[in-house]
Amino acid sequence: MLQQLLFNEISLHVDNLLQEGGVERPGTLKIVTEHPAHIDHGDYSSNIAMLMAKIIRKAPLLVAQDLQSRIVENGCIEGLFYKVEAVAPGFLNFYIQWDAWAKWKSQTTISLGESGHSKKVVVEHTSINPNKAAHVGHLRNSCIGDSLSRMLAHAGYEVEVHNYIDDLGNQLADTVVGMLHTSSDETFERFGDFCWETYAKVNQAYRNQPDLVQQRSVVLHALENGNSNLAWMGALVAERIVREQLDEMKQFGIQYDVLVWESSIVKAGFWDTTFELLSQTDMFDKVADGKLAGCWVLRNVEQKSDAEDENEDYQSDKVLVRSNGILTYTAKDIAYHLWKFGLLKNDFAYKKWGDGLWSTVSQGRKKSIGHADKVINVIDYRQQYPQEMVKMALKALGFESEANELKHVSYGVVSLSPSTAAGLGIDTADGKSSYAMSGRQGIGIKVADLLDRMESVIHEKRPRKAGISSRTLAAASIRYYLLKYQLLTEVVFDLEQATEVTGNTGVYLLYAYSRANSIMDKAAKDARLHMIEPNFDAALLEDQEYQLLRHMAYWPETLEASIQQLAPSLICHYAFELASLFNHFYSACPVLKGTDSLVAHRLWITQTYQQTLHQALALLGMPTPKRL
Structure with missing residues (x-):
């Protein structure tokens, strides 16, 4: 890599210059090369001479001239630069010798400084609740995770992609309750669309019939026990929804290696083993009194502020086992991550789900899956604290190095622009700049609907249609739209803007x-x-x-x-x-x-x-x- 060669050359002469002056190189001295905005200033530039000036007590321009002469005498970095220039107040400007670069490029493959060297990385992304159709916010997660997987594989890592299926959570329980206690006479093209409406209806019913909320707990217990009619109903709903979601993602080129079902974590005894390990630490105990009486809690040694401790979201993330015996999501996530790093004696069994895709099951084949050197989780910024709790649990158990290799790729959520929100029937009279999508209210842009809309727009605007299909082109355009924003940017999704085919698309x-x-x-x-x-x-x-x-x-x-x-x-x-x-x-x-x-x-x-x-x-x- 040209920049790396340039860095190495500058570093060599910086070290020599400091050594000749009897000065030790400070750890804070960083060599940075930049791309000048004006081509008159070269193809690369560095301000290293100005950073060194105080260290060796010499004028910046004189330091730059000294470095420039050494670089020229050494062959201008293997002849790849025809000129190195020292300019006031102390910049070094480098001009590429393009004939030499073209020849060097044809003989060189890209070598990445941080190549994986066969290390294994597990990337978890998508992980949509299996209770309704996916929306565009879910798709942003999947596009980010899939591209990261491709990038890491290119860097030399052995990449294994996981899609975590929360088939024991509140959302699936709500959809099951809705199927049993609400009704619909509408016609739906897909099962996910029916569940989308059912989930919204049951949440409306909860507000009108507070006693109905108790049915959620009944279903949750049934799902976790796994043997009753309710459990089978939940499993059937989850499986069909997941199949629809995977079919949608496939149209965007997104694929997975493993589906990890939350129910498999429970059935494989992951939590039992994790409970034993955590019980041997001083950070995990059962609360005797107060509002958390009867709960098993992971104590945070780096306590949050009082305001945060009083916040239910933060508080619930510390609770691993509720007083009624139901495990929290964080508890199962800790167990799952111990397994990801190969730190549990327990393991999953697997069955084939599709081409190249495996699914965890109660009884099945053994596979060499997991045992990662690095774990990357693509989850939106609202899950930062639960992710910190998982890392904290790893450290509490003595797995410091594994905790350091657990990376949370945080990203901003997708909301709706005022015009798009208005088109969905949302009252925008308050004049807000964006409006949140809400599954409970049935508000959002479904992935399938967006793809249909984009396909129609592209097909209408294409002058020729002899190449790839308009649907493939539509999926690529949507994918690029969701990837081009910086990760932590909140994407204010505008339907008209997203379906543009000119400009940065x-x-x-x-x-x-x-x-x-x-x-x-x-x-x-x-x-x-x-x-x-x-x-x-x-x-x-x-x-x-x-x-x-x-x-x-x-x-x-x-x-x-x-x-x-x-x-x-x-x-x-x-x-x-x-x-x-x-x-x-x-x-x-x-x-x-x-x-x-x-x-x-x-x-x-x-x-x-x-x-x-x-x-x-x-x-x-x-x-x-x-x-x-």
């Missing part, structure tokens, strides 16, 4: 990609051009070509940063700028016209662009069609 990227394929195909079929081999020549560089080339040179470091930060949005931003620069190049620099040397030069740029964007799209989980 997935459709724009795919058209820019297919355009490069079309150019390469035409060159191969043209009798005059098909014998011309792509070949780079820096002497022929036009400004639009240089801008595109410069951006392509930054791809390896962008990819590494996205993996280190677990941030797919960095790839989205890079890909959009890459596509935009290519379209400018395409408009200003006819690729297939001119002398053979000029055509060969521009074919090389087009081919390199196509390969770069192909990799970015694949990591984002988007298709790479030859034509649209």
